[in-house]
Structures are given as C-alpha cells and as structure tokens.
Amino acid sequence: xxxxxxxxxxxxxxVFGVPAHKIxxxxxxxxxxxxxxxxxxxxVLALEETFQLQLSPEETERIRTVGDAVRLVEEKIQVTGE
Amino acid sequence: xxxxxxxYREEHQNAVRAFxxxxxxxxxxxxxxxxxxxxxxxxxxxxxxxxxxxxxxAQENGxxxxxYALKYEQFFSPEHxxxxxxxxxxxxxxxxxxxxxxxxxxxxxxDAVRREPRLYALGMGGxxxxxxxxxxxxxxxxxxxxxxxxxxxxxxxxxxxxxxxxTFLQRWMMNLAAFSGTGWAALAAWQKIKxxxxxxxxxxxxxxxVEEFADWADSLWLEAxxxxxxxxxxxxxxxxxxxxxxxxxLTKLCVYQQGRPIGWAVIGERRKDPKYGSLRVGSIVDCWxxxxxxxxxxxCATLKLEANGMNLIVSNQSHEQWRRxxxxxxxxxxxxxxxxxxxxxxSALLQKGDFGQFHVNRANGDGLPANF
Numbered sequence: 001x002x003x004x005x006x007x008x009x010x011x012x013x014x015v016f017g018v019p020a021h022k023i024x025x026x027x028x029x030x031x032x033x034x035x036x037x038x039x040x041x042x043x044v045l046a047l048e049e050t051f052q053l054q055l056s057p058e059e060t061e062r063i064r065t066v067g068d069a070v071r072l073v074e075e076k077i078q079v080t081g082e
Numbered sequence: 083x084x085x086x087x088x089x090y091r092e093e094h095q096n097a098v099r100a101f102x103x104x105x106x107x108x109x110x111x112x113x114x115x116x117x118x119x120x121x122x123x124x125x126x127x128x129x130x131x132x133x134x135x136x137x138x139x140a141q142e143n144g145x146x147x148x149x150y151a152l153k154y155e156q157f158f159s160p161e162h163x164x165x166x167x168x169x170x171x172x173x174x175x176x177x178x179x180x181x182x183x184x185x186x187x188x189x190x191x192x193d194a195v196r197r198e199p200r201l202y203a204l205g206m207g208g209x210x211x212x213x214x215x216x217x218x219x220x221x222x223x224x225x226x227x228x229x230x231x232x233x234x235x236x237x238x239x240x241x242x243x244x245x246x247x248x249t250f251l252q253r254w255m256m257n258l259a260a261f262s263g264t265g266w267a268a269l270a271a272w273q274k275i276k277x278x279x280x281x282x283x284x285x286x287x288x289x290x291x292v293e294e295f296a297d298w299a300d301s302l303w304l305e306a307x308x309x310x311x312x313x314x315x316x317x318x319x320x321x322x323x324x325x326x327x328x329x330x331x332l333t334k335l336c337v338y339q340q341g342r343p344i345g346w347a348v349i350g351e352r353r354k355d356p357k358y359g360s361l362r363v364g365s366i367v368d369c370w371x372x373x374x375x376x377x378x379x380x381x382c383a384t385l386k387l388e389a390n391g392m393n394l395i396v397s398n399q400s401h402e403q404w405r406r407x408x409x410x411x412x413x414x415x416x417x418x419x420x421x422x423x424x425x426x427x428x429s430a431l432l433q434k435g436d437f438g439q440f441h442v443n444r445a446n447g448d449g450l451p452a453n454f
Binding site: 029030035036037038040041042044045057058060061062063 | 084085086087175177181184185186187188189191192193212215216219220
C-alpha cells in the first residue's frame with residue numbers, strides 16, 4: 001500500500017470512527033455508517049489540509065469510496081509535483 | 083456528468099418541483115422544500131439595492147438534487163463601516179433521503195462560501211443538527227442568540243405549553259400549578275414586580291403604530307450605529323424593503339419619549355406551532371435604538387403585544403443591553419436553539435468581538451416572511 005493510501009486510510013479511520021484495519025478501498029457511505037454529508041465534508045477538508053490540496057466541487061463529487069479519495073489525491077499530487 | 087451548482091432559472095422550476103416531491107415523500111417535514119419559483123417573492127433583486135435574495139440549484143442532467151439561497155445585505159461595524167455579507171439559508175440536499183447524494187450538502191456550502199466568503203447562517207434548530215455541524219467543520223464560529231419569553235397568561239401557559247407537558251409527571255405538575263393557583267400566582271407576581279421596577283422611571287412614553295419608517299428612522303440609525311460592535315444596516319431605505327407597507331403580518335412601532343422618537347420595534351404574532359399548543363405567541367422580531375434606550379422600546383413592544391391578545395411573548399436578542407431590557411420587562415430566559423454562525427472570513431472581520439455587543443435578532447436571517 002502506498003504512503004498516500006495509508007494516510008487516506010488513517011484520515012478515514014479518524015473521520016468515520018472505524019478502526020483502520022476495517023477501512024478498505026471500496027469502503028463507502030453504504031458500508032461506513034458514519035459517512036454522511038457532514039462527515040463527507042469533514043473528510044474532504046481533512047484531505048485538503050493533510051495533503052495541502054484544493055479540491056474542486058467536481059473532484060469532491062468524484063469521491064464515492066476511500067479508494068476514489070486515494071486515486072484523486074495521488075493524481076493531484078502528481079500534477080502539483082510536475 | 084457531475085453535479086453542477088448554478089443560478090436558479092426558470093428552466094429549473096419543474097426539476098425543483100420534482101425535487102420537492104421527492105423530499106416530501108421521503109421525510110415527515112412539510113417545510114423541507116425549496117422555493118418553486120426562481121424569482122424570490124421576498125426581497126427579489128432590484129436595481130441599486132444591496133438587499134436581495136438569490137437562489138442556486140445543484141443539478142445533474144436536468145435533475146435538481148440540492149439548492150440553497152443567499153440573502154445579500156449590508157452590515158455595519160464602527161471599525162469597517164458598511165460592508166456586504168450574505169445569509170446562507172434554505173440549504174437542501176437530496177442526501178437527507180438518498181445516501182447516493184451524501185456529498186451535495188458539502189458542495190452547496192462550499193459553493194456558497196466561494197460566491198460570498200463573508201457568510202452567516204441563523205437559527206438552524208440548535209447545534210446538533212447537520213448544518214451547524216458542517217459549518218463547524220468548515221471553521222465557522224457558532225454562538226447562540228439568547229432566548230427570552232414573557233408569560234402574559236400564566237394559567238393558559240401552564241395548561242397549554244405542550245413542549246413542557248410531554249411526560250405524565252410534567253403534565254401533572256403543570257396542572258397542579260395551574261389549578262391550585264400557586265404556579266400562576268408566583269409567575270404573575272414575579273413578572274409584575276419586575277415590570278413595576280421598570281415602569282415608573284420610564285416617564286412619558288408613547289408607542290405609535292406606523293405604516294412605514296420615515297426620516298426619524300435614519301436619524302435613529304445614525305445616532306446609535308456606533309454603539310454596537312456589529313449590526314445589520316437598519317436605515318430607512320433598508321427598513322422600507324424589509325417592512326413594506328404592504329406587509330400586514332408585522333406591526334411597526336415608533337417609540338417616543340417626551341415627544342422625541344427614541345427607537346422602534348417590529349412585532350408580530352407567530353404562526354401556530356404544536357409545541358405552544360393553542361397559545362397565541364407574539365414575537366418582538368426586530369428593534370433599534372441606542373442601547374441606553376432599549377428598555378423603553380421593549381416595554382412598549384411588550385405592552386402592545388399584550389394588548390393584541392398574545393398569551394406568550396418571545397424574543398431572541400444578542401446585545402447585552404437588549405437582553406437586560408427584556409429581563410427588566412419581566413421576561414425569563416431559557417436555552418436557545420437559535421444559532422448565529424459566521425464563516426471564517428466574516429469571523430476574521432469581527433476579530434472575536436464580544437457577542438454581547440452585536441445586534442442580532444430574529445429579523446436577521448430569512449425568518450421575516452413566516453418564521454419570526
């Protein structure tokens with residue numbers, strides 16, 4: 001697992017109140033009970049702060065699972081790194 | 083195609099109606115619906131006026147899945163003069179009935195902050211609701227606007243205040259207090275004592291019902307605005323938009339002391355609410371004066387609401403002098419679920435100013451048409 005994936009998992013664990021070993025790439029609002037609109041916003045804000053990113057509304061909308069968040073952050077970091 | 087947030091236009095109206103139907107079917111809240119017309123009935127945009135409403139919808143392939151409104155207005159602080167802010171109101175997301183739309187609530191809020199960084203929200207039913215939680219997550223500052231109530235008819239209050247008569251024990255206690263006379267006698271005596279203390283030194287007061295705010299309103303605004311750390315603009319022009327003569331459900335009072343206008347109040351009867359049973363509930367909705375003159379204004383507003391047959395009178399006021407005025411006029415205080423929240427940028431402007439020096443009440447926000 002990449003460093004980004006580990007850190008996203010850790011954020012998801014904190015925000016959704018679930019132990020990290022129970023967070024998977026396909027974890028979503030359907031599988032994590034506390035993943036509601038408020039916690040989604042908290043998750044997005046935490047990603048932005050941790051990785052020093054700005055996510056657009058379209059990007060925020062793309063995050064439907066923890067794996068989506070990992071992919072998005074990795075993409076953004078690559079773009080920023082170039 | 084991702085969800086896009088855009089200005090609410092005529093072409094969205096059918097989709098908003100469909101959105102409302104889904105919300106009605108999915109929740110037990112009849113008020114949980116968005117405006118079905120894109121042109122605001124209350125405070126539409128007019129040339130030159132900084133006070134107006136604007137609506138936005140979150141749409142995806144022609145279907146609306148969320149919406150919100152901004153009420154643009156001017157605030158004043160002695161440090162910054164007049165400046166524009168907006169009130170974030172009526173945010174609605176399909177996420178409340180369908181988890182597939184869980185992200186819409188956050189999208190709406192972030193879109194609003196992007197459009198107008200100086201934002202506030204008001205009311206919201208308390209800190210434990212999802213909107214205040216989201217605002218907190220976004221770094222907003224949240225404060226309760228203190229709530230006050232005055233019992234005009236203690237017997238009716240004890241018998242009909244449904245929110246205090248939920249359990250059998252509560253009902254039994256309230257009935258005992260009402261029928262034995264002890265409860266209402268104590269309440270009535272306490273309020274009268276307070277009122278006597280304030281009534282005598284107020285001198286020659288006259289409250290005149292007015293159709294509209296005249297030049298005296300401008301004078302009062304200019305005389306008093308520097309006495310508050312923050313107030314929404316209440317000059318004559320603004321008041322004419324907020325309280326037009328055509329609006330009959332609110333009463334405007336100009337209060338004179340020894341023949342000179344010293345302040346004004348706007349009062350009205352609240353719509354029926356199951357928690358108040360059949361009580362007639364009056365509200366001191368808005369008021370303005372130099373803080374030193376708060377008591378005579380509250381006193382006259384209270385007398386007028388009593389004369390109009392109200393059983394219970396309520397008000398939310400943030401400023402310490404207006405709160406003291408309410409207490410001096412026999413009001414009790416109770417836990418408030420009326421929250422005033424300011425965005426990061428708005429909070430930064432206020433520099434953690436003392437909320438007791440802000441002039442915030444139920445006339446702020448979006449409540450004037452029906453929820454004051």
